[in-house]
Amino acid sequence: MKKLLAAALGILTAIGGFVDIGDLVTNAVVGSRFGMSLAWVVVLGVVGIVLFASMSGRVAAVSGRATFEIIRERLGPRAAGANLLASFAINLLTLTAEVGGIALALHLASSVEPRLWIPVAALAVWLVLWRVKFQVMENVAGLMxxxxxxxxxxxxxxxxxxxxxxxQAVPPSPPGTEHPASYWYYAVALFGAAMTPYEVFFFSSGAVEERWTAKDLGTNRLNVLLGFPLGGLLSLAIAACAAVVLLPAGIEVSSLSQIVLPVAQAGGVLLLAVVVLGIVAATFGAALETALSSGYTLAQYLGWSWGKFRRPARAARFHLTMIVALLLAAGILMTSVDPVAVTEMSVVFSAVALPLTYVPILVVANDPGYMGEHVNGRVVNALGTVYLVIVVVAAVAAIPLMIATGAGS
Amino acid sequence: MNVGDLLDARVLGPDGAALGVVVDVRLALEVVDEPEGGPGAGEDREEAGHDAPLSAHARRDAVGGARLVGLLVGPRGAGSFHGYERTDVRSPWPIPQLVRRRHRGTFLVRWEDVASVEADPAADPSADDAKPRLRLAPGYDELPAGLG
Incomplete structure (x- = not known):
């Protein structure tokens, strides 16, 4: 049990990063429109995030440095600043979507209007960030x-x-009714959703919060190998549910209630209640993760003291950043913007920001001055280079595809 | 003067020929002998180490003051070395190869060989971040930029 709980960081990162509101929506939309023909992207994304999350965790454990500290150090103030602007904006969009997701899920459970849930959700997230210990937070949110x-x-x-x-999945055969550009747009969106940079910001900073050292490299491996593939399987299950129920019925997903439709049809009220609770926990976990990531990235870029292992008074600017981010997210949501639409935007922009995050991790993981004997092996480097190419292609293609397809419509 | 004032400044030879721009500043750190385990060894971070920098908890040499050794001058102003000046690491392909290619011709000059730091007549004097212009002393050495 203790060993399994040691994997909680990975499970929370994966649940919060992998089956957050972005993936719930994207997978269900994809399942309802393309069946399982994009399943290969989820597999590609899982392998990629396992590769880079384990690398960032290893760097954090061995050198004591979290990912954005490395980005700032290796890219210099300008390129790292560009990455900060992009990552912070994506984080804020994602946080907005997650808080909205919590509100929508609570709306499903209670039929109280989502807008009334938004301040409650934001306040609850803040209270946990302010008061709850990191380990308790990750265990509860991850397991729920x-x-x-x-x-x-x-x-x-x-x-x-x-x-x-x-x-439908092998070989990938997109339905003839869809335009190839839409197919590739969703491929990039799914890839971006699987590899969102905030997952490595959170995972590596969490490793520092948990005081990992080189002795914990086994825990690191267990975390990523258990957490992310599990997240990937859940993603595929969501897409498959949509492919089985929604695709033949011609229903296009545009709200959270449609995502859980197959669950209600298959398992009735009880299973629906379980899944809605799971969605609340997953979006809540993702809201924690993105709020923390906004604090981590800004504090690590500017050299402020950060971390939940410090009392809030000792990391005041870090906590203030998270409060401002939460207030902004709640404010954006109160304008009645659709969280589902916000999510779809944020995953595509993630794809654009991927290279600026993953290149520095790969570079430092090869630096013997930092890593000693724990530098990357040949196989990891070869895979890293392959993914670098994929990530750059996805980043370059994301915006043109978005414009060409009118955001996939 | 801040390091930021020197970075990107134009560098001229003793005869006035343009050599490139300042891409980095090289410092030497004085290594201080610390008891086994370095500063803060054995301290519980929760208890005593609240305000200690995170680097104090990593296993690293303790350092004292820094001394300015010299400036790295790049003919094309090629930005950061991404850490590849310290070692001869060649992985992950192709990043170090690209970084080194961009930095071909970058050399180190000793700080003693910098004859003058003056306002650059080519720069707009009203701009806040107007860069100075550096002139090197006759007989300066172009030292290798690498540390590896």
């Missing part, structure tokens, strides 16, 4: 988020034609 396994249960209860799902 596991309730999303309800999507997988629903899939089995739906008794789909597994052969048909597999045929």
């Amino acid at each position: 988020g596991l309730l999303l396994v309800g999507f997988a249960i629903a899939l089995f209860q739906l008794g789909p034609d597994w052969g048909e799902l597999l045929r």
